[in-house]
Amino acid sequence: MTQEEIQNKLKDIKKSFRLVMDGVTAQSMRDKGLDYHINWGAAVPRLKAMAKEIDKDYGLSVALWKENIRECKILATLVMPVDMMESDMVDLWMEQTDSVEIAEMASLNLYQYLPFAAEKAYQWIASDKELYQLCGFHVLSRLFMNGQQPNERGINEFLDQWQVAVCGSSVMVRKAAVAALLRFAGLGLVYERMASTVSRRTGFDII
Structure with missing residues (x-):
């Protein structure tokens, strides 16, 4: 995908989180100290289903990881192609x-x-x-x-x-x-x- 296509896809994904949001779960996470900038409380199995629909995509994964949103971070780990994840990027993700x-x-x-x-x-x-x-x-x-x-x-x-x-x-x-x-x-x-x-x-x- 081009950068424009990646950004458009990213916007669509972020909008879709409203459909799978769970306010009770999100509040429970905050109570336990999981403090994300944005947290829709989406269940992990639902995110895994979304990742299958998206398929593996390096550029999209990088864009998702940059978002300080719980669901984006998790999706990034699911759509990153294993053979394209280099050691330096692993180090960067760990730091972040x-x-x-x-x-x-x-x-x-x-x-x-x-x-x-x-x-x-x-x-x-x-x-x-x-x-x-x-x-x-x-x-x-x-x-x-x-x-x-x-x-x-x-x-x-x-x-x-x-x-x-x-x-x-x-x-x-x-x-x-x-x-x-x-x-x-x-x-x-x-x-x-x-x-x-x-x-x-x-x-x-x-x-």
Whole structure:
């Protein structure tokens, strides 16, 4: 699409949010601290249905992400073609992510499918930023669930950062880390034994 076509499509999408708005949900999000500039409270399944109708589109995804609107951000993660999402743009989007919901949506809808997903995830779990850690553990959890086995360096990095995460102050990062360890253990008996050892070492005997 041309830039003019992208802008026209963007306007149509933003208008359509009025048809799927949910004021009660939007207020509930605000009460929980999810403070977007604009939040129509649209349900994620509805947004996923909209994304299927739109189809994958790089230019539109970039335009959607620039909007400080919850629904636009989520749609951006759904319509971005995986093979066109470059490392530098992932870094930019991460810098611009300021809510747990968008961090989780980006991880599950887009980041986990990138060819360099594991590389980014290991960088993120070693970050001192909470949302980065959250994304990292979410992505690794999905990769492990899909049977992707880490190499020796990845194993050591994951287990080291896991111990830091579960002993840290962030409840949401701890939950994401625990979920990732369970997926790690599911890769096989050797992984299960490593997960059991590290969980007992930190006092979180979850395996």
